Amino acid sequence: MTELELTRLCKRLGYHFTDQALLEQALTHRSAHRQVNNERLEFLGDAQLGQIIAHWLFQRFPEASEGQLTRMRAALVRGQTLADVARGLDLGPCIRLGGGEMKSGGERRASILADALEAIIGAVRLDAGPEVCRERVLAWFGDRLDGVSPTETVKDAKTQLQERLQGRQMPLPEYDILTVSGQPPRQSFEVICRLPGYDHQETARGSNRRRAEQTAAAQALAWLEEQLRD
Template identity: 35%
Template sequence: MQISELEKSLGYQFKNKKLITEALTHRSYKKEVNNERLEFLGDAVMDLIVGEYLFHLFPKAEEGILSKLRAALVNEDSFTRLAKRLNLGKYLYLSPAEENNNGREKPSILSSAFEAVIGAIYLEAGFEKAKDVALRLLKEEFPIITPEELLKDYKTTLQEITQAHFGVVPEYRLISASGPDHKKEFEIGVFIQDKEYARAKGKSKKTAQQEGARLTIDMLKKELNL
């Protein structure tokens, strides 16, 4: 596995290769260590990185708005997008069963691995380097970071589009729910006039619906030349 390719994408080269290996090891791989501890650390680091960034970016924003903005960036959907930007799924250590279960594309696994990688960078190189890497990736994936853009309600936008062009509202169907009660993952399908346009997963039905709506909007923009 060419970790050097991942390091190039990150813009950071690990001195301790065991650390990045740990960050990429899913618990299903059944080794002595997995990435859950680094995920825990990376989650806290990302909270601080994004919180500090938004604090300086919006000096007049109230605490409530800042909290909503941070929640819009520090979540499974956002981290999954960042993980895919790094092609992180390619480098994961998974069990054969998880591999066969499309584990390299699972949002829960990808987002956790991204947090673990940030945690690993923080442990080895400190907060500033972790911040440099995380903010560069965030700005590339989210070129427009404004309250209007981040707090956009994709379900409302999609409903406006479907009512205008199809005369109906979209339907959100629960495709599956998996995982233990404390770590459920929901898969939602978005249907318009019984045609499925997109599927999305999330830690809550609401999160999955919002992501499904976002994906459907992207498809309709192309289909309807919006």
């Protein structure tokens, strides 16, 4: 990225980095550099995001039960939501990818966008501390925070995909782990979601199997909805 592109990104983020190297690392996918990439920052950002959202929900809904708080948090931190926030910040074109990922449209892939957003959250935490990080996260998630409710039942992507296929009397999706890299607690899972009835599949990565499967299901659901609209 050029200096101008980084400056424009910082303007969209509403934050200018003291250590610009942190931002550049947060935008570097593993396919572009195996040693210096955004996986460690993603790990930190994932933890920060969960804590920030949980604390906000706890304060915003004092009467909500543990189950309601858990469902709202899950809806806000799931891969598809993160990817949508990343798209709103136009992160895709800023992510540094290897040749193979670039050719396959990696900058539009939900899992890559979600990981980059988490990495940026981690980078802001290191660069400016917890309070600034919290303020930025709540700003980026603003509209989505306004839309959550303890009484609204939120179905995750896997459930939505399964119900959509059942409604059309199609075979259910199949999930398998492709690779597991790293050591606990910093592992990365790559999974595949297959739609046998459509001869289509989606792959995604996540910091645990469940998260990877949810992201792959969200991608498959988005693809399916596109097919049904045609």
